[in-house]
Amino acid sequence: MSESVLKLHDVCKRYGDFTAVDNISLSIPKGSVYGFLGPNGAGKTTTIRMILDIIRPDTGQIEVLGSPSAMNVRHRIGYLPEEKGLYKKMKVWAIIAYFGTLQGLSRKQARSKAFELLERYGLSDFANSAIESLSKGMGQKVQVLASIVHEPELVILDEPFSGLDPVNQEVLEQLIRDLSDNGQTVIFSTHVMQHAERLCERLLLITKGRKVFDGTVADAHAIIPRRIVLETCESVDSLQGIDGVLSINRLPPDPTGRPAGSCQWELYVREQADPQEILQHCFSNGVTLSRFDFTQASLHDVFMHLVGTEAREHKFR
Numbered sequence: 001m002s003e004s005v006l007k008l009h010d011v012c013k014r015y016g017d018f019t020a021v022d023n024i025s026l027s028i029p030k031g032s033v034y035g036f037l038g039p040n041g042a043g044k045t046t047t048i049r050m051i052l053d054i055i056r057p058d059t060g061q062i063e064v065l066g067s068p069s070a071m072n073v074r075h076r077i078g079y080l081p082e083e084k085g086l087y088k089k090m091k092v093w094a095i096i097a098y099f100g101t102l103q104g105l106s107r108k109q110a111r112s113k114a115f116e117l118l119e120r121y122g123l124s125d126f127a128n129s130a131i132e133s134l135s136k137g138m139g140q141k142v143q144v145l146a147s148i149v150h151e152p153e154l155v156i157l158d159e160p161f162s163g164l165d166p167v168n169q170e171v172l173e174q175l176i177r178d179l180s181d182n183g184q185t186v187i188f189s190t191h192v193m194q195h196a197e198r199l200c201e202r203l204l205l206i207t208k209g210r211k212v213f214d215g216t217v218a219d220a221h222a223i224i225p226r227r228i229v230l231e232t233c234e235s236v237d238s239l240q241g242i243d244g245v246l247s248i249n250r251l252p253p254d255p256t257g258r259p260a261g262s263c264q265w266e267l268y269v270r271e272q273a274d275p276q277e278i279l280q281h282c283f284s285n286g287v288t289l290s291r292f293d294f295t296q297a298s299l300h301d302v303f304m305h306l307v308g309t310e311a312r313e314h315k316f317r
């Protein structure tokens with residue numbers, strides 16, 4: 001079992017009668033890229049603020065880098081808050097360096113690290129520009145750099161992709177990969193499943209303050225039934241008997257280029273089922289196929305499935 005950089009145990013946060021974070025436990029392995037996912041108001045930012053000891057949980061324990069308070073280990077943590085904004089009059093390089101000195105770097109180290117980061121992430125032409133002359137997205141990139149200038153072991157980025165154009169989203173994805181390659185642990189919150197799907201080893205999915213999933217991306221994909229579409233002129237009755245086949249439905253006719261007499265069928269198979277077994281069964285039983293498509297559920301499908309279930313649970317409680 002790998003070392004854990006962050007542990008939450010039964011953490012709750014209430015505002016009056018409203019429970020913003022409801023009994024969340026999790027453990028984040030060192031060196032991982034970990035995504036906090038959830039719809040608006042799910043409790044992501046509240047959880048992050050409790051991790052950083054900006055606000056206190058009502059109940060439960062949090063351990064960050066072995067300490068009961070992030071304040072004790074703040075020089076080992078980098079944080080990009082949800083509300084972005086930097087001192088407008090300062091120069092780009094100077095603000096990154098300033099954050100570096102706040103985190104314990106010498107002025108010389110901070111300056112050289114600031115220029116190095118600006119160069120690596122495509123901002124060196126703006127090093128001497130004032131923050132107020134930058135676009136919103138560029139300012140955000142600068143703020144990300146300011147949060148990692150001191151090479152923290154744990155980097156926590158709250159909605160780092162919001163407001164960035166696709167090119168800069170890619171730059172930020174690369175930056176997160178670079179941090180991970182360097183052995184740093186990264187936690188980021190997002191609504192955009194694709195970033196999580198591409199970057200994260202593990203995910204936390206919360207909705208209405210409650211954890212509905214915590215595991216690897218592969219575990220997430222395995223949560224919902226897999227869909228197979230096949231096309232054949234033969235009967236598919238024998239497929240009903242295969243272990244793991246949940247349902248078989250005939251798809252409506254589609255007039256484009258289908259061989260005479262053939263039909264398309266949609267199969268849902270159990271989460272862990274191997275589509276190759278269905279294919280093998282067809283070969284062995286003389287079911288000639290003119291199409292066999294297996295689609296892996298996207299993280300978005302999983303998200304909708306889990307959040308939908310959670311919404312129903314809440315409704316019937």
Ligand SMILES: Nc1ncnc2c1ncn2[C@@H]1O[C@H](COP(=O)(O)OP(=O)(O)OP(=O)(O)O)[C@@H](O)[C@H]1O
Pocket residue numbers: 015020038039040041042043044045046047082
């Ligand atoms: N200081 C506060 N007082 C009262 N309610 C609060 C406070 N802070 C947060 N909340 C509520 O707690 C819930 C969780 O908010 P939070 O900001 O953690 O969600 P989030 O998952 O980060 O959402 P988003 O993706 O929209 O930023 C929301 O319903 C929010 O209105």
